[in-house]
Amino acid sequence: MAEAKNLPRGDLPTGARQHGPATGHVVSVRILLGVWALLLVLTLLTVQTVISPWADFGSRMDLYIALAIATVKAALVLLYFMHLRYDSPLNAMWFIFALFFVALFIGGLIGDSQQYQSDLIPGYAPAMNP
Amino acid sequence: MAESSANRSGSARGLYGAEPDNYLTHTRGVASWLFTLDHKRIGVLYMVGVLASFLLGGILALLIRTELLRPEAFIMKADMYNTLFTLHGAIMIFLFIIPGTPGSIGNFVLPLMLGAKDVAFPRLNLASFYMWLVGAVFSLLAIVMGGVDTGWTFYTPYSTTTNSAVIPVVFGIFLIGFSSIFTGINFIVTIHKLRPPGMTWFRMPLMLWSLYATSIIQVLATPVLGITLLLLIAERVLHVGIFTPAYGGDPILYQHFFWFYSHPAVYIMILPAMGIISEVIPTFSRKHIFGYTFIAYSSIAIAVISFLVWGHHMFASGMSYMAAAIFSALTFAVAIPSAVKVFNWLATLYKGSISLATPMCYALGFLFLFGIGGLTGLFLGALAVDIHLTATYFIVAHFHYVMFGGAVMGFMAGIHYWWPKIFGRMYNDRLGQIACLMIFVGFNATFFPQFVAGSQGLPRRYFQYPQQYQWYNVFSTVGSYLLAAGFFLVAGYLLYSLVRGRQAPANPWGSATLEWQTTSPPPVENFAEQPEAGDPYDYSNLVYDAVEGGYIARGPSQGGTNG
């Protein structure tokens, strides 16, 4: 079983590279600049959606559109600037796993707080419910 | 099979062949301990710290119980009483139980069980200990500054308006949160990346599954506590107006924030203890663990489902009825994985060759006490029942049964199980059994009457109570003195063993996990030679050797079943 000792510990490394310097993936300049340009365009888009009078979808739609665009921007940063696209999928899994709990937290609280608003008695907390 | 040097008389030869060289003796001096990167030493540092916290929290508890001997004021005033139960809760929870098992036993045992030389990030490990230490100092500072009287839950608006030393305690707990997060990150990466060849996920000892699940909760839940405490400090200092009604805030929001962490936190407390039980029971039954896969998956299930049930602490808070009903239903779900574990442990015991060494006594005590604690949790999960039982002594009894009867009994089992490995000494097993009995009887005497008193309406955190409850309180207090005596006995024989105990063999209990394949105590590098991973619950080739005073491997293993 001597060969077993040469096997790496833990989960197998990505690409089964086991020796040599750990260089990791190098992102090309084209991708760096391209992502940056795309981020700026999306920022412009998101600002225009709110400012310009011809794109008035109402406050709620504004929020959804803005969040959708923000999600796309964040995904670009995560995938390319932060190498998630080229890394072990375990890293991405952890991040997304955490996002589930964020969604649970926020969703749960919005739901409950909206439900108990009708129970609040005006005047009992003067600053909160005049 | 040739016996390795590790199996001979429990001590490896040092460089010059003179005295045994191990992690305790390798370097000397205070600095070598304060700046150590060795996970074993860090584990010992944690152990000293958390046990000191346990002592402090325990003394506070004894003072509380003594005060409650009389229905009216006895040895203190009301404000002091509020401060005492707040500090008892905060110290026990944040300074002892949450960091306790992962920080002390976990740090020591995890790399050894993996046949590794250290955790993934040794410096982060040391940082985690120092965060704990600084956080503990801040919390103790609060005692000097007159204490906190809000209850360990720091509910607003009282906590944002009271004059007591809330900010030092809250800031201390915030720092201890970082300690928790760093430990969690370390354990997760170590288990992912430093397993030895041949140890797949389903050939790991179950202790590691438990520590992994604990770490998931530590890294995901603790930051929410962090932000909650920061907001509390901001509220007190700046009057930001997010939690206090007078400034327009919402106190129920605070409770949601707080319990989103604090419910998963109780599983941080219990999961490592369950992992210890999963190691102790098979070893002292000489029988393969029953239902390995189920126990492994149930650990992860507990970790995930624990995030879904926090609202059951808030049934009477003003939360909406719809949310209350949903949380009640989910709370029943979280009991299922725990029950799965208990069934599997019992099945392991069945037809096993039981030996009642001290660790096993604690493990059996755990089964009984955690069973009661868990079942009473189901009473409390039922929404209609909880409305009556909440904020009574029923709750106090429930959580003491699970936290003390569960987590602390598990911790004690672990201390007694790994004591020979950590310090290289055997303790007096007979005294251990006696102390365990004292603790078991004392514990039940202390907390069982509280179930009854609570169901009869005695509220918790009350300084004075009606005359009719006095008998329960007296019984409970006497029980607590017996409980304390048991712990002092434990401290006595354990400390005695450090100076006069028999030298421990490598494998005194005959366990099959990897940490027993090195000397007791281990050398700095953990293993003189790389151990090979096999089935961690296959005892077929371990026999007791009278000369060695422990177990050694004779012949090839018969190949245990996995599951």
Added chain:
Amino acid sequence: MGKTHASSPLPPVEAGHNPHLAHHFDTEQQQFESVKLGMWIFLATEVLLFSGLFCAYAVYRSNHPEVFRWAHVFLNVKLGAINTVVLITSSLSMAWAVRAAQLGQQRLLKICLVLTLIGAMGFLGIKYVEYKNKWHEGLLWAGRYQPTAEAQQELLHAGQRHGQVSAPATAPREAPQSAPATEGDGLKIERSLILLPAEGPAGLKAAGVGRVAQLSQQVPKQLWWFFGIYFLMTGLHGIHVIGGIGAISWLLVRSMKGQFGPRYYTPVDLVGLYWHLVDVIWIFLFPLLYLIR
């Protein structure tokens, strides 16, 4: 189990052994991947830290949308957008710095780190300007909410522009009583506003509870909720930016000593991950706080 054989002890450190390989790792690949995984888990904890604030935002905005609609008038969208561009560009320079370190381009590495630092400090500078404006206008969190007369006029004008306020602006309404005991912790509750218990439930039905519709006809009072959340979120984010500045400066010092190259650039990579996360959080903060119509 339990096979022990007389195999060789663990190999001693070879000559030419990479000084950056810790003793408990077997290969550099394993160490690198472990460190990255550890960093990603830490980033997950940061996300959860901020999630508390996003949650508070979500709760207050979903229950009191009119407060947010009114209050955002005081936030300068232009400055916010500039800050976004600045942060995105500093993310570019940070990612480029990682690439430079991987390729051993020492000079480019230092330049990129300096550019990132400039971006970070520019961000803080603009934030300082914004905060200063708020301070002067008295638009702060609940404990210190005292909008100046000009600020209230501006609010009413904005309301008129959007057809929310029908009557012309009268004398500026009084600022709500800020907490009287700012140094102590005692609270003065105005007794007159607390209904007697017998009146409570009946008063509920009479007053019309919950999210009262008529708020769209007048300026809502609790604008301080928005500013409290604004300062908390941008404040915590700003603290992280300051931490990032410290970390990047440390990288700069180390890169000036030539410590990074293709064989070892892990700290650059890790600080880069942290900085990108700071950017991602701002990417969400910006529309949520500034872009409310």
